[in-house]
Amino acid sequence: MPVTFTFGEMLSARSVIGTTLAELGETHDNLWVLTPDIGATLVEFRDKYPDRFLDVGLAEQVCVGIAAGLAYDGNIPVVSGMLPFLSMRALEQIRTDVCYPNLPVKIIGTHGGLVGNGGSTHYAVEDLALMSALTNMTVTSIGDPLMVGEILRQSMTMPGPIYIRLAVGKSDKVLYQPGEHDVRIGKGIIARDGTDATIFTHGTTVAQALQAAEDLAADGRSVRVVDMFTLKPIDEALIAQCADETHGRFVVLEDHLAYGGLATRIADVVADRGIRLNAFERLGIPQVYAGFGDDEELRDKHGYGLAATVAATRRVIAHPSWPTSH
Amino acid sequence: MRDDAVWLEGERPSVAELEDRAFELRSKLLHLCGTYEGAVHIGGDLSAADIFTALFHYGLRVDPHDISNPRRDRFLLSKGHAAVCMYIAMSMRGFFSYDGIVETYGKLDSAYGMHPCKVQLPGVEASTGSLGHGLPLAVGMALSARHRGEAHRVVCLLGDGETGEGSVWEAAMAARSNELGNLVAFVDRNRQLMTSHAEERVAFEPYPDKWRAFGWEVVETDGHDMAALVKAIDDLPASDSDRPTVVICETVKGKGVDFMERNLAWHAGSLGAADLERALAALEASRQKETV
């Protein structure tokens, strides 16, 4: 049998989104699903609720604009597509038509980070910076495919917009058992506990951070991993708590530009609240157009792969402490 | 003055020779699709293979040995997901090494990936793949040629689905406003998007009239009839005319491989070794049928 792929399909989170939307369509007769020709994952919803499904073809701007129009009239629109095009082509529609009036439009999609070997036209690497800049926008990035369903369900009662970022990598793994963590938008998850340092991360690199922590445990290091799946609003209390409980030693790892994403948000909290850290390192995409290769190769090439994560965490742990204040 | 002799060593190929090259291009595409483990946008490659052949082996004044000659025709692949079709068509014209494409496609640090990247591959005119970008770039290049008094053409290949993007029509209006007769758009009218057939979700018709309404010269042709493509190219208005031209090429997505033709599952995909044989046999069979 030949294997066929459709771009925009999520190989693992796909079915979760499809079934969750179909299920939510039943309980919410004002739920609409819109897509600019990336509808392969939405077939179940489309077939069940054809008159609340809209595929506008290749037209991201009008897709978001129409969603805003629907939301003005009391509907809950979900726009599903590829994030480089939604976050950039439709940026002004998201900002002015959705965020400005604070409408409950959900933007969900794939291709967050250096995934799928599409090249720089197809990598959303600055999307979290763009979305985080928008007043009223809630910004999330999900690694665990099952969590996507939970986030969608919770978002149904939100009065304003939300951005939900997914990767498409082969490395998409189920990270948590259902019910294992209290998943709430705005709260980080301690995916693995530890005391020597904290790795903060989101999305597809959570699995990598867990692997790094496991590798470091082999030589006696106790590393905490925080899945900071909500970038905005950021869980300030958890950042302060981790500074206290892991000796003020932070690594931030993300499949996004190293400046402008989670690392920047955490650094802002640290600066604004006067949190004292001993060491802080950020691992993410440098300001280059990244080229081709598979996900893992690209991460290694650009300095935020597994080996780099382990090395940075070691450095952070080895970094001398400030003299304790008296 | 446009000087053909500068650009084509020897005679321009005949229609029959061009047809052979298009067949070779399709075979090479299938080989890549059968050996590369990831997805190849084979449907839209096969629908555009004759257009690429007519352009790179007949119509375009380009020089593989002098890729930045300021007098060359510019070619913008607006439907950037057909990159492999462009790479291979260009390799057959002497721009790149075919082996280099096959050996490195999609790999780390390769110049050849799913969408053309000018940073890695200077032989292409622009990094495209986000649909709706090519025609605006082409307008800019055509405007510059006019300003400098240069006679080359700017040619842009679009997907019909792609023309749903508003930027295409903004560019169409700008081209007419600036009387850019040196600009030619080819539309691969295969009547399929990624996840639907034309008219199913999006009303494209009356399609040629849309371009006419924007003030463009419209040529409608069979995009798999090499003689017709060659004639369309021969009949293009002079590049100093004042009306941009669109050549709407009626095509079949997946053309030449029966199980891929008009099949939404083959927008992009990967053939295994066994299905590669099946696809090559289907391609051969369709050629037999056409020569009868």
Ligand SMILES: Cc1ncc(C[n+]2csc(CCOP(=O)(O)OP(=O)(O)O)c2C)c(N)n1
């Ligand atoms: C702006 C943008 N949105 C979405 C995509 C994803 N995508 C790639 S090809 C494609 C369908 C294109 O259809 P068409 O232009 O008709 O091309 P063809 O059928 O010839 O392959 C889509 C939706 C993209 N590359 N760019």
